[in-house]
Amino acid sequence: MTVRHWAPAAGILVLMLTGCAGGMNTPTDQPTPPSRSEPSTPHATPPNPSIVPSARWAAIKDDLVSRGVHGAPALVSAEAVTWRSGALGCPQPGMQYTQSLIDGMQVIVEAAGRRYDYRFGTSDKPLLCEGMHTPRSTNR
Numbered sequence: 001m002t003v004r005h006w007a008p009a010a011g012i013l014v015l016m017l018t019g020c021a022g023g024m025n026t027p028t029d030q031p032t033p034p035s036r037s038e039p040s041t042p043h044a045t046p047p048n049p050s051i052v053p054s055a056r057w058a059a060i061k062d063d064l065v066s067r068g069v070h071g072a073p074a075l076v077s078a079e080a081v082t083w084r085s086g087a088l089g090c091p092q093p094g095m096q097y098t099q100s101l102i103d104g105m106q107v108i109v110e111a112a113g114r115r116y117d118y119r120f121g122t123s124d125k126p127l128l129c130e131g132m133h134t135p136r137s138t139n140r
Contacts, residue, residue: 090129
């Protein structure tokens, strides 16, 4: 084949490649959201005290009494949170938990000179988180 026969084919090939490459370099109208990795600990959010439902407050008082803590508990903070798993932000070694978002509440009280960090999921049964840092999850 001579150069004369290759020239039209080469021209067509260049046009096809240019058309394909042009779409890759065209800026889009929509920005790409930044890549975020979820931190291993929940985000602390500004305090947003909320009212502790009476059933939950009674459950906290009952739990304190069962632990031999006497005296009325004082509310330090209460927040509606979304926990990252069924561990409610307080995982225990060797336990397995639901891996889904759980709407709940964190209530910190003080009684007999000590602070108690209670966690609630969807029920009114409290989980006392002992011996751990008290990170909160995301506010609802």
